[in-house]
Amino acid sequence: MPKVGIVEGDEIRPLGHETMIDFIGHGGSPEPGEDVVRLEDARLHAPVPGPQKVICIGLNYEDHAEETGAPIPEKPIVFAKYPNSIIGHGEPIVIPPITSQVDYEAELAVVIGKAARNVPESEAMDHVYGYTNANDVSARDIQLGEGGQWTRGKAIDTFCPLGP
Incomplete structure (x- = not known):
């Protein structure tokens, strides 16, 4: 256990x-x-296995937008990863046959520690419990080649290693 x-x-x-x-x-x-x-002797699991929501922001820093040739978005590009995307440290990322162009990005994951909805920016940090490492794995051919299917290309099973 x-x-x-x-x-x-x-x-x-x-x-x-x-x-x-x-x-x-x-x-x-x-x-x-x-x-x-x-x-x-231990197996390191994801710090928060099976979270209710994994909300992600795309092109979240200027250098990344520039390296992809994408314009800097005026509003955040929001996408989701599903609970079955989450795996722990050292678990295998399974690349399905539907993609041939897999990429990854190291990310900082923010762990929300108490319920939050429509929180003013001035109170946002009151809801943060802590941080962990995340690997944002993407099927770029699906994400970008099918009309901007960010969630479809990023929420594939095992495509979000978390922790330790």
């Missing part, structure tokens, strides 16, 4: 919760008592 833990050197110290959502829901407080696990 997966457990939430913190990596300390070559060990993982369990924090007493089975999921990150549970850990955040309990105020992010560790519950001591479990034995440490050697990092080499």
Whole structure:
């Protein structure tokens, strides 16, 4: 059974919760008592497996827009990745036969720690719990070659490794 833990050197110290959502829901407080696990013996899962939503922003920095030859968007380009896109550190990315042009980008994933809807910009950071690494894997031939199908080209199973 997966457990939430913190990596300390070559060990993982369990924090007493089975999921990150549970850990955040309990105020992010560790519950001591479990034995440490050697990092080499552990499988690192996605920090937030099966989230309700993964909302992404395309062309989110000027240099990337310029390198693709795309104009800098006036409004954010929003697309989704689905929960079945999420995999953990070291899990294989499965490239399906429907694509022949796969690309990837390192991204910063923002973990929202409490419910939020129509939050004013001035209060947005109050809802952020933390950050993790993300790999935005894309089937570029689908994303760009079929009339701008960003979600279809980016939400393929295993196309969003998260963490550690």
